[in-house]
Structures are given as structure tokens and as C-alpha cells.
């Protein structure tokens with residue numbers, strides 16, 4: 001990579017040619033303030049807070065957009081620069097309501113922190129009088145226009161990262177307002193509540209209903225982990241305080257999703273209001289009653305050693321759990337299954353990143369607006385870039401409006417033929433396709449890269465652990481052991497005489513179980529999961545489980561011990 | 568001494584917008600000459616040699632801009648005709664479009680041939696209802712007679728031209744905002760560089776010109792760059808349409824050589840101030856340009872001479888204010904325009920112009936406070952040079968220049984808590 005020599009604030013820096021002054025400064029550890037800029041978004045250059053003085057330039061220039069050139073000399077905190085920045089801050093504070101003490105972002109707000117940095121102690125311009133609307137029509141997060149500084153990070157995130165194009169600006173000048181679609185309430189718009197806008201907003205304008213007022217950055221802990229909402233396995237950061245999950249954010253550095261998340265990964269876990277199972281339970285006279293681990297495990301061990309046995313496991317479980325589960329029930333001769341399925345891949349297996357290069361994307365049977373939504377964003381981004389989407393799916397498919405071609409399974413052959421002509425075709429397949437559809441893809445083997453979207457977050461991990469996949473309804477045995485953890489599995493009893501549920505929450509499974517063993521939820525255990533591309537990723541515990549809840553693997557090992565199995 | 572009309576030579580002839588009238592007046596001969604007798608490079612050189620500078624406000628040398636367009640033949644290139652004419656006090660492009668549209672089409676075709684573009688777009692201000700119709704009719708007729716379309720005049724050169732109507736925003740006259748709007752997006756300026764000549768419409772190299780600039784081109788081709796350069800001053804060559812409005816006896820468009828003194832334009836051509844009153848202030852080049860006073864009346868109306876006294880030729884829109892005008896209310900009125908038209912993209916313009924309006928309004932209403940003049944000046948200081956596009960620099964000019972020349976009048980407003988001009 002070619003370097004150019006520049007000087008910033010007297011410091012000699014070898015900057016990468018083509019980078020901006022801001023990037024070069026940050027690389028060298030110098031802190032030029034920004035507001036509209038975000039590293040994951042296109043350079044915008046509009047808030048004007050990053051103005052710097054560059055020798056031999058007539059006017060101050062925005063560091064976030066100005067490219068470095070050989071010999072450039074930059075001053076980032078000269079008198080002129082500081083005056084210009086203060087002015088921008090004064091204007092922003094005069095524009096809308098920034099009474100920080102009432103704002104949920106106070107302490108973490110980028111605008112507020114700049115006001116401290118540049119010593120804003122007064123409002124030199126008249127205070128705003130007119131309160132603006134607060135749009136709380138979305139389920140999970142709120143738009144408070146009173147705190148918005150119109151930096152448009154949200155607009156760019158929605159367009160460039162999510163490719164959903166919901167957000168925009170209406171009116172102009174001082175009347176400019178962030179808006180959804182053709183000015184409808186956010187909750188009635190095309191918004192998919194992925195929350196990417198929320199994650200990039202520098203102020204309190206976009207606020208998360210769950211995390212608002214629940215802890216500043218200095219009061220929370222962050223844990224890097226992997227989402228087990230689906231088999232994409234997005235990188236996440238779990239933000240927690242006092243053993244409570246406050247918020248989930250997309251991990252900008254994660255290779256799979258590069259910061260993106262969907263509503264399933266970002267919000268749904270925080271709104272899980274099911275009742276926890278906090279201790280072992282045994283059914284007596286039809287009612288579940290608390291008991292000690294010792295008693296519960298004794299009872300279970302006894303049942304496991306006798307009768308015909310079926311054992312089912314959630315595909316939200318980690319690879320470590322899968323392995324332990326396999327060992328135990330294999331040696332007991334149980335009929336085993338993990339509840340999930342793989343998608344067909346009749347050719348070379350691709351990666352999600354292939355979508356960024358594809359010229360034709362053939363999506364077969366998947367609705368990427370409902371499931372695997374982050375893959376949906378990647379497909380839309382590809383379409384924005386000029387790739388064409390060929391959809392083999394039901395008429396109401398969520399990506400229908402992005403598709404160049406859209407047919408049912410009966411006419412799939414024409415699109416397969418077309419994809420075969422493309423130069424970089426990528427096939428995205430859902431799991432559980434009709435057999436004919438699978439067969440119809442054969443001509444693309446060797447031509448396309450295949451991205452199968454397995455059902456169940458860790459179906460690939462299950463297969464690697466030697467567990468067969470199933471829909472979960474087929475097992476029929478005298479004794480049924482269901483390792484559900486926090487999954488919402490629907491498994492019929494099928495005439496089993498004894499049912500064990502290892503579960504985190506009270507629900508249909510515990511209702512039918514004879515013994516319930518409390519299980520941690522995904523955020524309480526560490527381990528690994530294998531995503532739909534075959535990537536092994538790490539899951540980190542961010543929370544400590546309730547006192548009497550044992551790690552899943554420990555329970556399995558203890559059971560093995562009781563049964564005198566050397567595993 | 569009367570100046571031979573060049574750009575406005577047709578406008579007073581009945582039916583001047585019709586192609587037959589245009590042809591009878593010698594129209595499209597320049598295009599024929601350009602296509603058959605000149606190479607594209609020669610034309611670029613001719614426009615360079617003519618000294619023609621843009622008439623849309625910035626005065627950038629046209630030939631230089633043409634030469635910035637990439638030469639490669641396999642690159643799609645575009646030409647865009649800026650017919651947005653939103654600058655207050657400016658009404659020349661409208662006249663040309665309504666009364667002599669073929670002269671512009673001829674200029675577009677020559678420019679497109681010179682830079683190797685085969686597709687051109689007219690971006691026209693939405694409120695120009697007659698202009699839109701005239702543009703479309705003229706384009707249809709030019710196609711029918713073979714001046715547009717495939718193989719123009721048997722030269723092998725193809726050009727398509729169509730009209731796009733704006734939706735009523737001043738900022739869409741700024742070339743990159745115009746390109747955004749043409750692409751169907753919200754009209755807001757783009758980051759520069761890259762300039763449109765490198766990355767323009769649909770990310771292709773694009774030549775953007777004002778109507779009046781393009782209307783000069785056929786004459787340069789027909790009568791030669793030396794002839795063109797002989798008109799006007801050394802750095803400001805050729806004819807210019809001055810739009811005179813305000814408190815004069817004969818407001819209107821006057822075509823004169825660049826360098827004509829301001830006094831001559833106001834007092835001879837526009838018939839002087841109404842009822843013999845005194846001139847108080849004059850805006851020389853559209854609302855964006857700093858105002859002058861009676862002491863500047865001898866300035867030659869040329870790019871360099873106006874620059875030297877701290878203002879600009881701009882569009883050549885001259886607005887005359889006589890002694891009855893309250894300068895604070897004039898500044899308020901002008902600044903309100905800019906605040907209203909701010910696109911809202913960058914902070915200093917979006918919020919700063921509104922704070923200017925707030926303060927000017929308060930002074931005009933008799934609620935001014937000590938320190939308000941300094942507040943205005945510091946607002947101007949904070950906005951100018953710090954905005955995303957040149958609009959911020961323009962927006963402070965009414966305030967800055969009026970304080971510079973009439974500070975006393977502001978002080979009187981503040982001290983007496985009322986406007987001294989309103990009885």
C-alpha cells in the first residue's frame with residue numbers, strides 16, 4: 001500500500017494514500033470530533049464538526065471527506081477550527097431540545113460530549129419553543145425528533161447497510177425532519193425494526209425502549225458473542241448491567257454481519273417475558289413440585305436406563321452441548337435427533353460474502369424478510385448495486401419487490417437456466433425444499449456457489465456431533481428426553497410414558513414433562529456454534545444463571561456419572 | 568452608442584420561438600459549421616480562446632470545463648442545461664427559453680459534439696410553465712428537422728435531448744443538486760470533488776451549463792473566438808444580459824458588453840430611478856452577491872472589477888433600491904429567502920440562516936438588543952466558508968454587506984426600538 005507523508009498537529013504521519021484526513025488522524029491516535037460520520041457508512045461531510053485547517057487550502061475542510069496528499073499539513077485544533085466547531089455546536093443546541101438531563105442518552109451522547117469538550121456553557125441563540133413529535137409507533141424503539149441533529153446516519157444506515165430505504169428527510173432547511181416512506185408513522189412504514197439506525201444514532205433521538213435509562217456506557221459490561229436467533233450467527237455485543245441484559249448490538253468487526261442485526265437478534269431476546277424455571281421440578285399427583293437436583297437426577301437416571309428411549313435436542317444448543325448429548329444418549333442406545341434441518345447444496349458451498357460479488361442471485365423457497373433477515377439485507381444490497389434477484393417462492397415473499405423475476409416452484413427451471421448463464425450466480429436455498437426443487441438445482445452444480453440456510457441456529461453443529469436432524473415430531477418411545485433450553489420447541493408426547501424436559505422457561509414442554517431440569521438461557525453459557533456457512537463461532541456467557549440452574553453440560557455429565565457411563 | 572444585440576437579437580421578433588423564424592434568422596448554421604468543419608478538439612480550443620465564462624453565477628471558464636471532460640469515446644457522457652434560474656433578481660434564462668429556445672439547443676448540440684456526449688438533459692424550474700412548453704416544442708421541431716436525434720445533419724453525430732421539470736427548490740440550480748434531482752433523488756448538493764466533469768449524472772462525466780452560456784456558443788462558432796473576445800474586458804469577454812429590477816423606470820433585460828459601467832446600465836438603459844429619487848443600494852449580480860452603494864456606480868460590470876470591490880458579477884441580476892428602502896427589512900427579506908431555500912443538509916446553513924432571520928426580524932420589529940449587530944456578524948462569520956455548498960456564503964451576503972454599508976441604520980433600529988423608515 002502506498003503511503004503519503006503528512007503532518008497533523010506537528011506529528012509526522014505516514015498515511016495510506018486515498019484515506020481521508022480523519023482516517024489518517026485516527027490511525028495515528030489523534031481525535032478529530034465527528035457527528036455525521038460513521039465508519040460503517042459513506043462519508044457525508046455535512047454536520048461540519050470535523051472542520052480542520054489544512055495549509056494552502058482557502059477554507060477549512062471537513063476531515064471526514066478530505067483526502068490526504070503528500071506533504072499536507074493539518075491543524076486540528078487551531079483557533080479558527082475551534083471557533084468553527086463551537087459555532088456548529090451552538091447552532092445544533094439552538095435547533096431542538098437538548099436539555100440533556102432529561103435525555104436517556106445523557107452520558108453517552110456524542111453531541112453532549114462535544115459540548116463538554118468545547119466548553120459550551122450557554123445558549124447564545126434563542127431557545128426553541130416548538131416541541132416536535134415523538135414517534136412511538138414502533139414496537140421496540142422510539143424516534144424523538146426533539147433530539148435529532150439531522151446527521152442522517154440513520155438514513156444512510158437504512159439505505160446502505162440494510163438496503164431497506166425506509167428512512168429519508170422531508171421538508172428542507174430548518175423544517176427538515178427524518179421521515180419514514182412517504183411520511184407515515186414509523187410503525188406503519190416499511191421499517192423492519194432491525195434497529196441498525198438505532199445503533200448508529202449519535203444522540204438520544206432514537207431510543208431503545210428496553211435500554212433507555214438503564215445504564216450508561218461506564219455502568220454496563222459488554223460481551224462479544226454470537227446470536228443464536230438463526231443459522232446466520234451474527235456477531236453481537238451483549239450489553240449488560242447487574243446481571244441483566246440491557247441491549248444487544250451488532251458487532252461491527254464480525255465477519256458474518258459486519259454490524260448488522262435483525263429484529264430477532266436485537267430485540268426479541270430482550271422482550272422474552274416467559275417465566276423462568278429456576279429449580280428442578282418433579283410431577284407428583286399431576287402437579288410439578290420443586291425438588292433437589294439429586295432427587296430429580298436420580299429419577300431421570302433410573303428412567304433412562306430402562307425403557308426404549310428417544311432424546312431430542314434444540315439446535316440453539318452449543319457444539320459442546322451437542323457433543324455431550326450425543327455421547328450420553330448414543331451409549332444409552334437412544335433414538336436421537338436435533339430439531340432442525342440443513343438446506344441442500346448440490347454444488348460448491350458459498351459464503352454470505354459471495355452475495356456482494358454476485359450478478360444473479362437465485363433465492364429458492366426462502367423468505368428473507370421473515371427468516372435469516374440479515375441475509376435478506378445482503379441480497380437487497382446486491383440488488384441496489386445492480387445484481388438481479390431471481391425468486392422462486394410464494395407470491396407474498398418479502399423480497400418480491402426487489403426481484404427481477406419471481407416464479408413458483410413449477411416454473412423454476414427457467415430461472416435455473418437463466419442463472420446458469422450468469423457469470424457469478426449465487427443460489428440461496430431454504431431448508432426443507434420439495435425434492436423436485438432440489439433436483440431442479442442440479443444444473444447449477446459447478447456453476448453457482450450455494451448458500452444453504454439451515455433451519456435451526458446450530459443444525460450444522462448437530463450434524464458435526466453426529467446427531468441426525470429431524471422436525472421433532474417423529475420420535476416415539478416409552479421415555480422422551482427433551483433438551484430444549486430456551487427454545488420454543490413444539491414436541492408431541494406421542495404416547496411416551498415418561499417425559500424429561502431440560503428447559504429454561506415454563507411452557508408447553510414443561511406442562512407435559514414429568515421431570516423438569518432447569519437450564520440456562522443462551523446468554524448464560526459459553527461455547528461454540530457452527531453457522532450455516534460452516535463457520536465455528538464463539539458464544540460467550542454475559543449473564544450468570546439463577547443460583548440453582550446448572551450448566552447444561554454439567555447436567556449431562558452428572559447423568560452419565562449416575563449411569564456409570566465413562567464419557 | 569447602441570450595442571448590436573447578439574443573444575437577444577431574436578427575442579423581439581414575432582414568433583421568435585418558432586423554428587422557421589429561427590432558421591430564417593440564420594439559425595443552426597453554427598451547428599452545421601461545427602459538425603462539418605471542426606473537430607471536437609478544435610471547438611474546445613475555440614471556446615477556450617473566446618474567453619467565455621459561465622453565466623450561471625460562478626463565472627468558471629467554459630472552455631476549461633469542456634477540456635476537463637474525459638476524451639475517451641467509449642465513456643458515456645452527458646450534457647445538462649441548467650434552466651433552474653432561481654436566483655432572485657434574475658430573469659434572463661427564462662426570456663431566452665421562452666423567446667429563443669433554438670439558440671440554446673444549437674449551443675447544446677455543439678457542446679455535446681465537442682465533449683462527445685450523445686445524451687443531454689434540460690433541467691427546468693418547475694414554475695416556468697411557458698418555458699417548459701417552449702422547450703418541448705423546440706426539441707420536437709429540432710428532431711423533426713434533423714438538428715437532434717441520429718446522424719445530425721448527415722454528420723454521423725447523434726444526440727438526444729429531453730426536458731426534466733424541477734419541483735421548486737432554489738438549491739436544485741446548484742449543479743450537483745440538480746444532478747441528484749435529475750436522478751430522481753432529493754435535491755441536495757453532492758460532495759465536490761469529484762466534479763461533474765468527472766463524476767456527474769448517473770456517475771458519468773457531465774458537462775453542466777447555464778442557458779445563457781450555451782446561447783453564446785453558436786455565435787463563437789460562427790463569428791470566431793477573436794470576435795467574441797473583442798467584446799467586453801480582458802477577463803470578461805462577450806455580451807451579457809443584465810436583468811435590471813427594483814426602483815428603476817424601465818426594469819428589464821439589457822444585453823450589453825461585459826464591462827459596461829453599472830451607472831450606464833441603471834441610468835441610461837433602465838431609465839434611472841423612479842421619480843428622480845436617490846439610489847440607496849444596488850445588488851449587482853443576484854441576491855447572492857453583496858450589495859453596493861451609490862459610490863460604486865462607476866464600476867464596470869465585469870467579473871474581475873466587481874471582485875475587486877468585494878462583490879460579484881453573479882448572474883448579472885441588478886436589483887436597485889432607492890432611498891425609501893429600509894435596509895434592515897431588505898436584508899431580512901433576502902435572508903428569509905435563503906433560509907427558506909436552505910436544503911438542510913449542513914448545520915451552518917440549515918440553522919445559521921434561521922438564526923440570522925430571527926435576529927434580523929427582531930431588529931426590524933423594534934425588539935433589537937445591544938449586541939445584535941455583533942451577533943449578526945458572528946453568525947455570518949460562522950456560516951461563511953463553513954458550509955457544504957456555496958449557498959452558505961451567498962446567504963450571509965445581504966446581512967454582511969448591508970451592515971458594512973449601513974451599520975448606522977441598524978443602530979438606529981436598535982436604539983429607537985423601531986424601524987425609522989416606517990412612519
Ligand SMILES: Cc1cc2nc3c(=O)[nH]c(=O)nc-3n(C[C@H](O)[C@H](O)[C@H](O)COP(=O)(O)O)c2cc1C
Nearest residue numbers: 621622623649651652653740741742776777780957
Ligand atoms: C445555490 C446555488 C444556486 C444556483 N442556481 C443556479 C441556477 O439557477 N442556474 C444556473 O445556471 N446556475 C446556478 N448555479 C450555478 C451552478 O452550480 C453551476 O455553476 C452552473 O450551472 C454552471 O454553468 P455555467 O458554467 O454555464 O455558469 C447555482 C449555484 C448555487 C451554489
Ligand code: SF4
Nearest residue numbers: 148149151152154201
Ligand atoms: S435520528 Fe439520530 S441518526 Fe438519525 S438524523 Fe437524527 S440524530 Fe442523526
Ligand code: SF4
Nearest residue numbers: 158191192194195197
Ligand atoms: S430499523 Fe432498520 S429498517 Fe427500520 S428504519 Fe431503522 S434501519 Fe431502516
Ligand code: SF4
Nearest residue numbers: 227229230234262265
Ligand atoms: S439474522 Fe439471525 S443471527 Fe443475525 S441477528 Fe437476525 S436472528 Fe440473529
Ligand code: FES
Nearest residue numbers: 045046047048064
Ligand atoms: S463528521 Fe465530518 S462533516 Fe460531519
